[in-house]
Amino acid sequence: MSLITKIISGTRTFLRGKTVAKTVTNPVAENSLRYRGIETAIGSYEKPGVAQYRVKPDITMPMNIHTRHYNNPAFEIKPDLLKVKNSFQQAELGNTALRLAESYEKALPSAEREIKEVFDGFNVSVRAKGANSVFSKLERVLIKKKKSIKTDEEARQIIQDAIGGRIQLQDITRKDIIDTLNTIKIDGNGLSNREKHLVMSLFSGRQLSKKELAIANRLAKPIKIALAEKQSEPVFRRFILGGLRDALDRNVTTIEKLEQAGISKDLIKELQTNPKIKPVRMTEINNYKGIDGVSYFSDRQIRQFERLQMATGERFDIITCSENIDLAKYGLEGLSKNAQDAIKPSGYTTAQVNVTLKDGSFAEIQIRGSGPFGEYEHLKYDSVLDKNTLGEIFQPYKKAVQSLSKTQMPVYDSYISRTYDYYRMKELGIQVPKPQLPAGFDPILSEESMKRLHHLNEVDQARKMQTFVPHIEQDAQRSFII
Amino acid sequence: MIKLNNLNFKSAKVKGKDLSMTTEKKLAQILKEIYNRAECEVKDSTYYRPINEHLVNKDKQLYCRAIAFNISKDAENKAKHTFEILMLHPTMQIEVKRPIIYGSKDDILKFLKDNNSLKQIMDDLTQMSEKLLNK
Numbered sequence: 129m130s131l132i133t134k135i136i137s138g139t140r141t142f143l144r145g146k147t148v149a150k151t152v153t154n155p156v157a158e159n160s161l162r163y164r165g166i167e168t169a170i171g172s173y174e175k176p177g178v179a180q181y182r183v184k185p186d187i188t189m190p191m192n193i194h195t196r197h198y199n200n201p202a203f204e205i206k207p208d209l210l211k212v213k214n215s216f217q218q219a220e221l222g223n224t225a226l227r228l229a230e231s232y233e234k235a236l237p238s239a240e241r242e243i244k245e246v247f248d249g250f251n252v253s254v255r256a257k258g259a260n261s262v263f264s265k266l267e268r269v270l271i272k273k274k275k276s277i278k279t280d281e282e283a284r285q286i287i288q289d290a291i292g293g294r295i296q297l298q299d300i301t302r303k304d305i306i307d308t309l310n311t312i313k314i315d316g317n318g319l320s321n322r323e324k325h326l327v328m329s330l331f332s333g334r335q336l337s338k339k340e341l342a343i344a345n346r347l348a349k350p351i352k353i354a355l356a357e358k359q360s361e362p363v364f365r366r367f368i369l370g371g372l373r374d375a376l377d378r379n380v381t382t383i384e385k386l387e388q389a390g391i392s393k394d395l396i397k398e399l400q401t402n403p404k405i406k407p408v409r410m411t412e413i414n415n416y417k418g419i420d421g422v423s424y425f426s427d428r429q430i431r432q433f434e435r436l437q438m439a440t441g442e443r444f445d446i447i448t449c450s451e452n453i454d455l456a457k458y459g460l461e462g463l464s465k466n467a468q469d470a471i472k473p474s475g476y477t478t479a480q481v482n483v484t485l486k487d488g489s490f491a492e493i494q495i496r497g498s499g500p501f502g503e504y505e506h507l508k509y510d511s512v513l514d515k516n517t518l519g520e521i522f523q524p525y526k527k528a529v530q531s532l533s534k535t536q537m538p539v540y541d542s543y544i545s546r547t548y549d550y551y552r553m554k555e556l557g558i559q560v561p562k563p564q565l566p567a568g569f570d571p572i573l574s575e576e577s578m579k580r581l582h583h584l585n586e587v588d589q590a591r592k593m594q595t596f597v598p599h600i601e602q603d604a605q606r607s608f609i610i
Numbered sequence: 611m612i613k614l615n616n617l618n619f620k621s622a623k624v625k626g627k628d629l630s631m632t633t634e635k636k637l638a639q640i641l642k643e644i645y646n647r648a649e650c651e652v653k654d655s656t657y658y659r660p661i662n663e664h665l666v667n668k669d670k671q672l673y674c675r676a677i678a679f680n681i682s683k684d685a686e687n688k689a690k691h692t693f694e695i696l697m698l699h700p701t702m703q704i705e706v707k708r709p710i711i712y713g714s715k716d717d718i719l720k721f722l723k724d725n726n727s728l729k730q731i732m733d734d735l736t737q738m739s740e741k742l743l744n745k
Contacts, residue, residue, distance in 0.1 A: 269743075269744065272743060273740075273743055288744075388687070389687075389690075389712070390684060390686030390687050390690075412741070434692070434707075434709055435686075437709050437712075438684075438690075438692065438709060438712035443708055443709060443710075445706050445707065445708050445737075445738065445741055446706070446707045446708075447704060447705070447706045447707075447741065447745070448704070448705045448706075448707070449703055449704045449705075449745075453698070453702065453703065453704075453705050455698075455702065457662050457664060457678045457680065457696065458664045458666070458675070458676035458677075458678050458696075458698050459664045459665075459666065459676065459678075460666070460675070460676060460698075460702070
């Protein structure tokens with residue numbers, strides 16, 4: 129487009145007072161070079177350089193084009209100013225988020241190779257954290273921790289899931305259940321034929337008498353834990369062996385020390401005989417489950433992680449999320465019922481292992497089953513936190529969540545938690561009735577609705593992404609000529 | 611003259627908050643108690659009930675409801691023990707656990723007696739608090 133044509137077009141747009149979103153092939157690079165003429169000087173007299181960057185078709189985030197090319201924030205980003213939505217602070221944080229996101233994209237190929245090498249044979253997907261997600265997390269953490277940042281490196285340390293990996297586990301089969309029933313020992317005893325039959329009936333959703341139900345329920349919990357362990361054992365072994373390999377490679381331990389620390393003999397044998405084991409440097413383990421849920425890592429597996437720490441002398445935190453935490457060890461067992469009712473169940477069921485990759489990047493590897501709820505359960509969490517990551521399609525859902533009263537929210541939490549448990553049981557080959565949205569709640573809040581919105585969003589985003597290029601929004605009403 | 615000897619005189623005690631004791635002092639006191647208990651109760655050859663000491667957090671610098679300290683025997687190796695710290699999220703739904711030392715009874719006692727251990731534990735608590743704040 130010639131200069132004269134640009135001036136005419138820009139003048140028309142300016143006079144009409146319309147917002148112009150200019151699609152360019154390399155938007156961020158181009159905009160850092162400064163426009164000349166009418167299409168220029170992003171921002172306004174009050175906020176020079178501050179603009180909205182459309183990072184996805186339905187999501188924008190603030191940025192500052194004047195300082196976009198810097199390597200660090202132009203000034204200290206402070207939580208109290210972020211809290212009051214100061215434009216310059218938000219824009220500078222946006223720039224930091226963009227720079228970090230670009231570095232994560234660059235690190236993605238090697239990160240993906242490394243993670244897929246370690247977990248060869250598993251269903252693994254790897255992605256880099258996007259700019260809007262980085263921005264959202266930084267803003268939330270800085271305000272919550274009342275922390276300020278002066279450099280990109282300080283911001284980088286906050287984002288522990290720069291690279292996200294996901295490993296999908298296989299579901300438990302009927303054969304797995306039968307094998308478990310035949311081999312499990314509860315209180316030192318195997319199950320009788322009658323007990324096995326009752327448990328199978330319970331897991332198949334068949335009707336049982338009151339007495340039979342009592343027997344089956346008593347046996348169900350340890351069996352479910354055994355099934356969960358069976359499901360996660362292959363990936364758990366890969367983590368443990370990777371951690372041991374890493375410790376040996378860095379000479380922080382020896383085989384003899386591992387034996388003395390009580391690492392199981394079969395793990396040590398595999399370590400010595402399997403050349404395909406790749407090192408994994410773990411920094412944190414998260415094991416989350418709902419109120420009646422079954423976590424992906426069992427207590428026995430967690431103790432093996434602890435043993436790994438003891439064997440290597442290296443410490444990483446093991447974080448458990450559960451409504452069933454033993455409060456007695458904190459001296460809180462005498463808590464009054466009212467106070468205990470304040471515990472809100474979240475239901476979030478997953479295992480996550482934070483690792484540091486060879487190039488120093490932080491990755492979070494999530495372990496999940498085939499249950500689809502994990503794909504869209506974050507909608508409730510994101511709505512409550514008012515995160516910037518929800519597109520247009522989700523706004524009615526978000527509004528409905530934010531409209532829930534103080535008495536309604538725990539009821540909705542309970543419904544979400546029971547839905548988690550339902551899908552978790554399905555992964556373990558156990559049939560339970562599907563929870564229904566409580567009466568009086570907006571139907572948009574149901575799990576079926578969340579699933580439908582998620583699917584619609586996927587289809588919509590895929591269609592929009594065919595022609596979309598991230599770009600800076602230009603507000604003609606607020607532009608001025610330079 | 612009225613003599614007040616031999617009277618079982620009980621004055622009213624007003625319970626107030628122990629504001630004078632900082633977290634560091636409370637932790638030092640707890641470590642001392644754990645040391646004393648470990649000296650008596652921890653055995654390298656036989657079973658003992660895990661040692662647990664805890665405190666409810668009132669320090670605004672630490673993002674947690676309560677802190678617990680445990681010493682327990684290694685189920686696989688009777689001669690070894692673990693000293694670990696646990697921290698409970700304010701919602702009481704999340705718990706972070708960090709092992710501090712693993713070894714014989716002497717190793718545990720040596721660590722608890724060491725003057726630098728308190729500072730190390732304070733650093734651990736700060737890091738664990740950060741983790742809980744991220745959740």
